[in-house]
Amino acid sequence: ADPFAHPPDEGVFDALRASTARIDLSPGTPDLAAFPRAAWLRAERELLRDLPTTGLGYGDPRGTPALRTAVAHWLARNRGLRVAPDEVLVTSGTAQSLTLLAQVLRAAGHTTVAVEDPGSLGARQQLAAGGLATPPVPVDTAGARVDALRATGADAVLLTPAHQFPTGVVLDGARRRELLRWATECDGLIIEDDYDSEHRYDRPPVAALRSLLADRVAYCGSASKLLAPALRIGWLVPPAELRDALIAAKRLADLGNAVLPQLVLARLMESGELERQLRLARHRHRRRRDAMIAALRRHLPHATVHGAAAGLHLMATFADPALDDAALAATALAHGVKLHPLSWHRILPRPPGLIMGYAATPPPAIHEGVAVVAAALARR
Numbered sequence: 001a002d003p004f005a006h007p008p009d010e011g012v013f014d015a016l017r018a019s020t021a022r023i024d025l026s027p028g029t030p031d032l033a034a035f036p037r038a039a040w041l042r043a044e045r046e047l048l049r050d051l052p053t054t055g056l057g058y059g060d061p062r063g064t065p066a067l068r069t070a071v072a073h074w075l076a077r078n079r080g081l082r083v084a085p086d087e088v089l090v091t092s093g094t095a096q097s098l099t100l101l102a103q104v105l106r107a108a109g110h111t112t113v114a115v116e117d118p119g120s121l122g123a124r125q126q127l128a129a130g131g132l133a134t135p136p137v138p139v140d141t142a143g144a145r146v147d148a149l150r151a152t153g154a155d156a157v158l159l160t161p162a163h164q165f166p167t168g169v170v171l172d173g174a175r176r177r178e179l180l181r182w183a184t185e186c187d188g189l190i191i192e193d194d195y196d197s198e199h200r201y202d203r204p205p206v207a208a209l210r211s212l213l214a215d216r217v218a219y220c221g222s223a224s225k226l227l228a229p230a231l232r233i234g235w236l237v238p239p240a241e242l243r244d245a246l247i248a249a250k251r252l253a254d255l256g257n258a259v260l261p262q263l264v265l266a267r268l269m270e271s272g273e274l275e276r277q278l279r280l281a282r283h284r285h286r287r288r289r290d291a292m293i294a295a296l297r298r299h300l301p302h303a304t305v306h307g308a309a310a311g312l313h314l315m316a317t318f319a320d321p322a323l324d325d326a327a328l329a330a331t332a333l334a335h336g337v338k339l340h341p342l343s344w345h346r347i348l349p350r351p352p353g354l355i356m357g358y359a360a361t362p363p364p365a366i367h368e369g370v371a372v373v374a375a376a377l378a379r380r
Contacts (some may be wrong), residue, residue: 004330009342010125014341022336023369025359027313029168030199030225031284036268036277043267047260055263060236061256063090063235063245070269071221071235077275078198079208081219083237089246090257093234094193095126097220098158100236100253101191102130104245105156113191114154116144120165123158123193136347139164143171146178156189162197162206166315166345166355168307179209179246183216189239190217196225197277199359200310201286215239223265224276225312231261243322285312291363292356295370302376303353315342317353323380325352339371 003015016026031235062068068085075081091097105113113127117136124134135152137144143164149157159179161171171179183190192209210219222234238246250256268274291315296305303316318325325341332339342353358366 001291002330004326004333008121010129012344013122016338019333019338021333021338023338023361023365023372024364025337025339025356025358025361025369027340027355028225029229029357029360030227030281030312031359032228034277034281034284035228036273039268039273040264043237043264044260047267051263055259059256059259059262061251063088063257064259064262066266067262070266074269074274075221075237079194080211081208081237082211087237087243089236089238089243089250090262091234091236091250092232092254092257093224093229094220094222094252095122097234097236098123098126098191098247099130101218101238101242102127102132102145102248103249104242105189106131107245110156112152112154112156114149114152114157116159116164117348118342118350119158119160119168121345125157126338138348139167139169140341141169142174143169144179146175146182149179150182155186156191158191158193158195159209160195161209163195163200163307163310165195166307166313166342168311168315169311170203176209176212177263180213183213188216191220192217193220196311198226198313199282199285201289202283202309210237218242226274231265233265288358288361288363288366289314291366292358292370295367299370299374312359313355313357315353316340317351321351323352325354328373328376328380329354331379334374335376337372337375357377
């Protein structure tokens with residue numbers, strides 16, 4: 001299926017992944033070639049050697065105690081969050097975390113979760129599939145506009161405050177204070193997708209919102225960008241009032257994640273191997289980020305580049321409002337380069353643009369891919 005043949009629907013990302021291209025600049029994927037296979041296999045062999053037979057049965061739907069403890073320790077070391085293991089719910093990733101939250105919120109009578117604009121199309125689809133309206137909250141250079149959030153009338157909002165997708169903006173201090181006032185005044189729920197928070201190059205870490213107002217924030221994290229999406233492991237730290245309903249929803253959804261991958265990941269987290277892997281990844285990703293910035297300056301000098309200080313992608317916007325970024329992305333794909341048009345991830349009209357991932361692509365291919373995009377733009 002052609003991912004650009006019609007406006008994006010729930011199958012658009014499957015269609016793009018299935019499309020053939022020699023250079024993949026799709027956002028959101030780490031350097032999969034760097035997955036620590038030897039460390040993973042070693043940990044898995046050790047676990048299987050020592051695992052009692054009872055460990056091969058159905059696990060706790062909340063997640064194994066080992067991984068919930070390891071996640072709590074990881075969040076304390078890397079995100080400044082003080083979380084007890086019993087507060088952690090293991091999921092199959094942020095997508096499932098959002099699906100479970102949508103289900104529980106809808107059952108409790110909520111009808112609306114506001115979303116950032118631009119913001120993740122996939123996240124918006126997860127909430128909409130749960131029967132929730134998703135009014136847009138514009139994002140500017142200080143992050144999501146809380147005045148616009150108030151105007152939606154929503155009592156819940158999904159945010160990526162540490163590294164906004166796709167702009168790369170950090171929710172600044174004044175906005176954070178205003179957001180916390182909103183949540184306190186209206187008993188609002190903040191769903192914090194801690195997107196790309198670990199991958200930063202030119203700025204210090206940004207505090208998680210959960211550390212500021214735990215009883216109003218549902219925190220979502222994932223191993224997909226730390227290691228690989230194939231693991232299908234994430235974590236959700238909800239407010240206490242939602243925890244039991246979310247555990248029940250997870251139990252009904254799949255009885256819990258597969259046990260063995262949880263145990264292996266827990267061992268890598270607790271041994272320090274995951275921190276080592278993250279340090280190496282930051283060095284590789286920084287070099288590739290620099291290569292993409294250089295390629296954009298050379299081949300698309302009139303584009304405005306956003307989000308370079310952190311993350312796994314860059315956003316480039318163009319001044320010409322008549323430019324059809326989806327058509328440009330389709331032309332690039334026809335010439336062997338995958339990427340996302342910005343229009344896929346926005347609700348309100350905005351300048352056209354492209355979202356280009358660099359983490360999974362070596363620098364020579366990054367330069368070639370951006371050159372192909374520039375040639376496609378010149379043809380239009």
